[in-house]
Amino acid sequence: MSEFKYDLAVIGLGYVGLPLAIEAANSTLRVAGYDINKIVVDNLNNSISHVEDISDQTLNDALAKELSFTSDPKVLGESEYIVISVPTPLTDYQPDLSYVEAASKSIGENLKKGQVVILESTTYPGTTLEIVLPILENVSNLKAGVDFLLGYSPERIDPGNKEWTFKNTPKIVSGINTKSLEKISEFYKSIIDNVVEVSGTREAEMVKLIENTYRQVNIAMVNELAILSNMLDIDIWEVVEAAKTKPFGFQSFRPGPGVGGHCIPIDPKYLSFKTRQIGQPVRFVELAQEINNSMPNYVVARISELMNKKEILLKNSKILILGVAYKKDIGDTRESPAIDIMESLLEKSVDLSFYDPHVDELVFNENSIYKEENLENLSNYDLILIHTPHSEFHEINFESITSLIFDSTGSFEISNAERI
Secondary structure: OOOOOEEEEEEOOOOOHHHHHHHHHHOOOOEEEEOOOHHHHHHHHOOOOOOOOOOHHHHHHHHOOOEEEEOOHHHHHOEEEEEEOOOOOEEOOEEOOHHHHHHHHHHHHHOOOOOEEEEOOOOOOOHHHHHHHHHHHHHHOOOEOOOEEEEEOOOOOOOOOOOOOOOOOOEEEOOOOHHHHHHHHHHHHOOOOOEEEOOOHHHHHHHHHHHHHHHHHHHHHHHHHHHHHHHOOOOHHHHHHHHOOOOOOOOOOOOOOOOOOOOOOOHHHHHHHHHHHOOOOOHHHHHHHHHHHHHHHHHHHHHHHHHHHOOOOOOOOEEEEEOOOOOOOOOOOOOOHHHHHHHHHHHOOOEEEEEOOOOOOOEEOOEEOEEOOOHHHHHHOOEEEEOOOOHHHHHOOHHHOOOEEEEOOOOOOOOOEEEO
8 A cells, every 4th residue: 555564553442443453454454453451452462352243263364464453652653544443432421532632642743744544433523623633733743634634434333233344334434635535535445345425524523423313313202202102001112113114204213211332322412512612502402312311210110110010019129130231132231221220220229130141240339230140030030121132032931931021122022011
C-alpha cells in the first residue's frame, strides 16, 4: 500500500477494533493492533481472544499473517492508516470522550505527513471536527486535509450476528475534504464488500445515532402499547404478529424488559447532549429513553402481581432469572435490563439465582449471585423469569415446570406462562 511499515494501526482492541484488525489482516494488509492494556495485548499475541465473536482459532489464523499487537505507540507513526476504535462511555449522563482525546493525543505525538486518521468510535455530530482535528493539529503541528487526512466511519458491529458480519455489512465513510474521503473510501473498499460515501463527518456521525435512536423510539412505542394492552386485557403479541402481515408501511418491533448493550441505550444520549448544546431538546427521543428505562421496574411489578395472585410473598421467594445478557446467544451484560431487575428484586429480599450459558458470574455489591447449574431444578423455584431468549432455552420443556413463569420477551410458546 505505501512506504509505511504497516498499512493499518488500530487503536483500541475491543469488540470493534479487534474484528477490524483481523479482517484487515485476512485481506493481506500489514496490521498493528495497539492498546494501552498490556494484559490484553499479551493475550492477543498468544492467540487468546477476549472478544466473544472472535474465537482463539480465528485470532491464531490471523496472527499467522501480518498481524501483531503492541502497547508501543511508535506503531502509530509507522502506519499509513490509523483507526480509532476506543470506548465512548457516558459519565454522569454526559459523553466521556477522554479515550478519544487520549488516542488523538498519542496519534498527534507520532503523526507524520501522508497518514490517514479515521475515527470509528460512536459519538455526537461534530466530534471529528471539534475534538479530534484540533488535537491532532496542535500536537503534531501538521495541517489536517493537507499534511494528513482525516475522516469518520461509524462502526456497525452487531455482536452475535452470524449473517451480517464486519465484512458484508455496508460501511459508511466520510472525510473532512475530498482527498480524505477518497483515501478512506479506498481503504475500506480493500476489506469490506460495500462502502457508502457521505458528504461530511457530521453526516456520518449522525448516521450511527439515527440508526439506534430509530430502534430506541420504536421499542419504546411497542413497550408502552404492551403496558396499555395488559391493562385492557389485549394480547399485544397477537396484535404485533397480525400487524406484521401488512406488506408495506410497518416494521415489527417486539416489547421486552428494556434495552441493553452499548448502542441502543447509549447512542440517543449523545444526540440529547448535542441538542442541549444548541438549545433544541429532542423531547420525543428522551421520552423513549424514559419509557425503556422504566421497563425493568414494570417487569418487577408484573412479577409481584403474578405472585400475589398465587398467594406467594415476593419477600424471601425463590426466583430464577433465565438469561442475563442484553441479547440472545452472547454473554455481554453491559446495560442489560436484567441487572436493574435483579437489583430491584434483591432490594425486596428475594432469594435470587440466575442461569445463563454465556455468563459465568454475576456480582452485586461484592456478593456473587448463585448460578443454577442444574436445569432439572427449575420447579424448585417459585418463579422463573425468562429475560434473554438464548437458543439453548428452546430445549427446555417449560410445560413440565410447576413454577410460575414470566416470559419478558414473548419468545417462547408456553401455555402456562405470563408475558409482558
